[in-house]
Amino acid sequence: MSNINGKLYAMNAITPMKPWKTWILRVIFFLLWHIKSKQQDLINLSFIQFARWVIIPRNRFPSLSSGQKQETLTYDYLLFFSNFNGTWNQYIDAFSAVLSTGLNLIWRWSEKFPGSVPVTGFKEYIARIQFDTDYYYTAYPEATANDTKAAHIVQGALTTLATQAAAQTPEQFQAAYLQFLLAVQTHLGDTGDAPAVF
Amino acid sequence: MSKLNATDVQGFVLRGYNMPHARFCFLHFQNAAAGRHLVAQLLGSITTGQLWDNGKPQSTLNIAFTFKGLTALELPLATLISFPDEFQQGMKDRASILGDIGKNSPEHWDALWRGADIHAWVAIHALTPETLEAQFAQLNAIISATGNIHLLGSQDAAALVIDGKLSTKEHFGYTDGFGNPDYLGVCRNTQPGQGKLLPDGTWAPLATGELLLGYADEAGELPVAPVPHILAANGTFMVYRKLHENVGTFRAFLDEWGARYGAGDAAAKEKLASKFIGRWQDGTPIELSPDAPDPSIVADPNRNTDFKFGNDLSGSRCPVGAHVRRVHPRDAFGFNGKLVDRRRITRRGMPYGPQVDPTTPQDPATLDSTDRGVVFMALNASLSRQFEFVQQQWISYGNDAHLGNEKDLLLGTHLPGEKFSIQGDTNPANPPLFCANLPNFVELRGGDYFFLPSITALAMIAMELVDPR
Numbered sequence: 001m002s003n004i005n006g007k008l009y010a011m012n013a014i015t016p017m018k019p020w021k022t023w024i025l026r027v028i029f030f031l032l033w034h035i036k037s038k039q040q041d042l043i044n045l046s047f048i049q050f051a052r053w054v055i056i057p058r059n060r061f062p063s064l065s066s067g068q069k070q071e072t073l074t075y076d077y078l079l080f081f082s083n084f085n086g087t088w089n090q091y092i093d094a095f096s097a098v099l100s101t102g103l104n105l106i107w108r109w110s111e112k113f114p115g116s117v118p119v120t121g122f123k124e125y126i127a128r129i130q131f132d133t134d135y136y137y138t139a140y141p142e143a144t145a146n147d148t149k150a151a152h153i154v155q156g157a158l159t160t161l162a163t164q165a166a167a168q169t170p171e172q173f174q175a176a177y178l179q180f181l182l183a184v185q186t187h188l189g190d191t192g193d194a195p196a197v198f
Numbered sequence: 199m200s201k202l203n204a205t206d207v208q209g210f211v212l213r214g215y216n217m218p219h220a221r222f223c224f225l226h227f228q229n230a231a232a233g234r235h236l237v238a239q240l241l242g243s244i245t246t247g248q249l250w251d252n253g254k255p256q257s258t259l260n261i262a263f264t265f266k267g268l269t270a271l272e273l274p275l276a277t278l279i280s281f282p283d284e285f286q287q288g289m290k291d292r293a294s295i296l297g298d299i300g301k302n303s304p305e306h307w308d309a310l311w312r313g314a315d316i317h318a319w320v321a322i323h324a325l326t327p328e329t330l331e332a333q334f335a336q337l338n339a340i341i342s343a344t345g346n347i348h349l350l351g352s353q354d355a356a357a358l359v360i361d362g363k364l365s366t367k368e369h370f371g372y373t374d375g376f377g378n379p380d381y382l383g384v385c386r387n388t389q390p391g392q393g394k395l396l397p398d399g400t401w402a403p404l405a406t407g408e409l410l411l412g413y414a415d416e417a418g419e420l421p422v423a424p425v426p427h428i429l430a431a432n433g434t435f436m437v438y439r440k441l442h443e444n445v446g447t448f449r450a451f452l453d454e455w456g457a458r459y460g461a462g463d464a465a466a467k468e469k470l471a472s473k474f475i476g477r478w479q480d481g482t483p484i485e486l487s488p489d490a491p492d493p494s495i496v497a498d499p500n501r502n503t504d505f506k507f508g509n510d511l512s513g514s515r516c517p518v519g520a521h522v523r524r525v526h527p528r529d530a531f532g533f534n535g536k537l538v539d540r541r542r543i544t545r546r547g548m549p550y551g552p553q554v555d556p557t558t559p560q561d562p563a564t565l566d567s568t569d570r571g572v573v574f575m576a577l578n579a580s581l582s583r584q585f586e587f588v589q590q591q592w593i594s595y596g597n598d599a600h601l602g603n604e605k606d607l608l609l610g611t612h613l614p615g616e617k618f619s620i621q622g623d624t625n626p627a628n629p630p631l632f633c634a635n636l637p638n639f640v641e642l643r644g645g646d647y648f649f650l651p652s653i654t655a656l657a658m659i660a661m662e663l664v665d666p667r
């Protein structure tokens with residue numbers, strides 16, 4: 001019953017769009033998907049584990065049983081789902097500071113979107129359209145995306161070092177060990193408790 | 199931007215006075231009338247931001263209030279509740295956010311910070327001990343004449359004297375006082391490295407609203423501020439932290455790990471010390487000169503703060519966890535520093551306590567127990583977005599720098615099992631080193647959050663004219 005699990009935060013946001021605007025957004029998604037360089041900024045925000053926008057057309061809402069009556073909806077909906085490390089404020093501040101053009105491109109077709117700059121109005125908007133998480137499973141609540149990626153690098157480098165070691169002279173091993181340290185030296189952060197939320 | 203009205207801003211906000219002596223007095227108001235009367239009496243003597251084109255004054259006077267102080271002054275409720283939450287709570291109640299745990303937690307603070315509520319900070323800076331005492335005597339006279347004001351205690355601070363000359367050193371031996379942001383309209387000249395990075399790699403002043411309430415900030419809006427606007431405008435928030443330095447622990451640690459670093463000699467030890475902070479003890483940025491100090495860089499304001507970390511992502515010149523890289527990462531997180539611009543603070547700290555006598559050797563325990571350290575004072579428009587963020591996310595945590603839970607070596611409250619990584623390269627004089635068994639070098643002994651109002655706001659407070667509408 002919380003959006004937070006250890007170092008992770010899950011954000012769900014749903015916004016209504018007038019159906020004719022959905023087509024524009026589809027074109028934009030098509031372009032963003034194919035021009036990988038446009039995704040780079042989002043990918044470079046290292047505290048984001050995952051971020052995805054999905055259009056839910058008004059006639060495609062799931063029907064949970066055959067007895068459920070089909071609703072007549074006026075709007076299409078845009079679902080935004082993201083998992084990130086750090087606080088809600090930190091996340092939206094960063095979005096607003098470095099991704100405003102991209103965000104505006106995606107969200108401006110949603111009703112009442114105020115723009116992602118200035119940040120205060122944007123935060124108020126997110127707070128209104130956000131749905132809290134009912135159940136949040138995460139495998140490594142004490143690790144961030146950076147920690148997990150780092151662990152893979154260290155594991156790989158260690159395996160290589162260990163495999164080579166058997167056939168090495170002490171001098172060769174010493175040199176290999178230094179190379180190993182240099183390869184992992186920026187990936188040795190400890191996992192642990194998340195800082196207090198504020 | 200509209201021109202800054204410097205005479206309405208307290209001088210302490212707009213510039214570091216660079217005066218060698220200071221006394222910070224902490225007051226308690228018995229009742230609102232007494233508090234208001236005191237503010238009225240001091241109003242004419244408060245040092246403003248007016249330029250000192252005719253030379254420095256002998257001494258300065260400034261004043262700031264805690265939330266409890268503003269409550270004691272009986273500001274209207276609608277005004278009081280419009281102050282930001284973290285200021286209303288005060289620093290003690292933010293301990294878990296700030297990482298002020300264990301020995302640093304409020305129950306271990308000096309008696310002054312555990313006793314009667316501190317309502318006001320009155321700061322005197324002076325050129326000589328005599329002018330300090332003269333200004334203090336005047337303040338005391340006003341306090342006694344006003345009545346119902348308690349001087350709960352005071353904290354002296356003074357520049358350290360090295361080889362007979364005033365210095366900007368602190369007790370561990372590092373030179374301080376280089377890095378501080380420039381703001382639009384505040385500084386006459388800007389210095390590369392002091393403001394925000396532009397996409398073309400040059401530096402520009404930060405928006406005024408990152409420091410002063412009532413001006414546009416880097417997000418293009420007015421900072422969160424109390425009502426009415428006129429009470430907030432030209433004011434700012436200050437964090438005050440008395441940071442005790444365990445000089446004995448610092449020296450022993452440096453001896454121990456210096457012996458295991460590079461050649462293990464005196465030069466290796468000096469280099470290791472520079473890796474902790476990101477500057478050689480003389481102040482040379484190691485990002486610019488990693489192999490040896492370079493006095494010509496230190497002396498040149500166009501170079502001594504002009505560096506970036508983007509070409510040193512491996513940290514082999516300046517470690518990723520070095521103090522200056524943590525607290526001001528510049529371009530280290532990419533995006534031309536855009537993730538950093540709204541996390542800047544203006545520092546106004548000074549050393550306190552007796553200087554370590556270099557001629558008489560002292561044992562580490564005595565060096566540690568002597569009451570000395572840094573009176574850390576920092577100004578910002580938002581305590582939570584700026585100071586608290588830096589303290590929590592960058593000093594007591596490391597994810598933004600890809601350091602997991604690693605903390606600032608000298609400032610972190612270390613728990614058993616923690617380590618500090620110093621990245622290196624294949625040069626035998628610059629090897630990687632991972633320090634373990636980290637002691638606590640710095641301890642928090644007290645402090646709080648203060649509101650430093652404009653001159654207009656002080657007058658409104660004194661005359662009971664604060665009207666929240």
Ligand code: HEM
Pocket residue numbers: 368370372373374375376377378441442443475477521522525526543545571572574585588589593609640
């Ligand atoms: C006893 C405590 C501390 C000591 C001994 C210390 C020491 C230093 C030193 C030697 C420098 C380099 C000189 C300079 O750039 O001016 C520095 C810079 C700085 N420190 Fe600290 N510091 C302490 C506490 C803090 C705290 C608590 C914070 C923030 C929460 C902080 C934030 C900064 C900032 C922002 C800079 C400027 C970095 C730049 O612009 O490059 N310091 N400190």
